[in-house]
Amino acid sequence: EVQLVESGGGLVQPGGSLRFSCAASGFTFSDHYMDWVRQAPGKGLEWVGRIRKKVNGYTTEYAASVKGRFTISRDDSQNSLYLQMDSLKTEDTAVYYCARMIHYGGVFYSDSWGQGTLLTVSS
Amino acid sequence: DIQLTQSPSFLSASVGDRVTITCRASQGINSYLAWYQQTPGKAPRLLIYAASTLQSGVPSRFSGSGSATEFTLTISSLQPEDFATYYCQQVKGYPLSFGGGTKVEIK
Numbered sequence: 001e002v003q004l005v006e007s008g009g010g011l012v013q014p015g016g017s018l019r020f021s022c023a024a025s026g027f028t029f030s031d032h033y034m035d036w037v038r039q040a041p042g043k044g045l046e047w048v049g050r051i052r053k054k055v056n057g058y059t060t061e062y063a064a065s066v067k068g069r070f071t072i073s074r075d076d077s078q079n080s081l082y083l084q085m086d087s088l089k090t091e092d093t094a095v096y097y098c099a100r101m102i103h104y105g106g107v108f109y110s111d112s113w114g115q116g117t118l119l120t121v122s123s
Numbered sequence: 124d125i126q127l128t129q130s131p132s133f134l135s136a137s138v139g140d141r142v143t144i145t146c147r148a149s150q151g152i153n154s155y156l157a158w159y160q161q162t163p164g165k166a167p168r169l170l171i172y173a174a175s176t177l178q179s180g181v182p183s184r185f186s187g188s189g190s191a192t193e194f195t196l197t198i199s200s201l202q203p204e205d206f207a208t209y210y211c212q213q214v215k216g217y218p219l220s221f222g223g224g225t226k227v228e229i230k
């Protein structure tokens with residue numbers, strides 16, 4: 001069974017930093033692109049970013065709202081995905097989900113999601 | 124950037140009703156669209172990908188159609204467990220984007 005478990009959530013002051021982890025199991029982690037998606041309280045879903053797999057150079061993509069402040073990385077030996085968040089703003093407050101991507105027809109879809117971890121940015 | 128507009132934002136329906144949700148893209152995205160279902164406090168669940176392909180394990184009362192800029196998600200006979208919020212997502216180009224969501228509530 002595919003499992004994704006996020007951790008690392010908490011309360012941070014504006015301008016602070018935090019790192020989320022996503023532990024993967026039940027599938028070959030290294031074979032999959034991975035995304036982060038967030039959801040502010042009472043709001044809709046917002047795509048945060050993506051990391052490709054080793055054969056694609058572990059390259060990344062980011063939403064404009066987080067580019068230059070957030071960094072996605074992965075450790076395939078640990079079956080883990082990370083989201084390093086710096087220069088945090090109050091508008092980054094959200095539940096953050098990691099998601100496994102499946103490849104179909106030349107593009108990728110999120111077929112499995114973690115339960116989410118909450119980031120609160122407040123003074 | 125590609126914008127997705129869902130309609131309606133909210134709908135009230137009864138068990139057994141046929142429900143249709145529309146997602147319009149600001150530019151053509153071929154069939155590079157997914158639909159997700161989210162219940163309160165839970166992660167989204169993939170229902171449909173490539174506009175019309177049913178994800179494994181999803182009941183056949185869910186169906187998707189459309190291409191280019193207009194897409195629909197149809198629930199043929201609404202069940203109690205279907206009361207949730209539904210989102211479309213385009214995966215054609217970066218940044219990926221979601222529609223604003225459609226909340227389906229019990230009439």
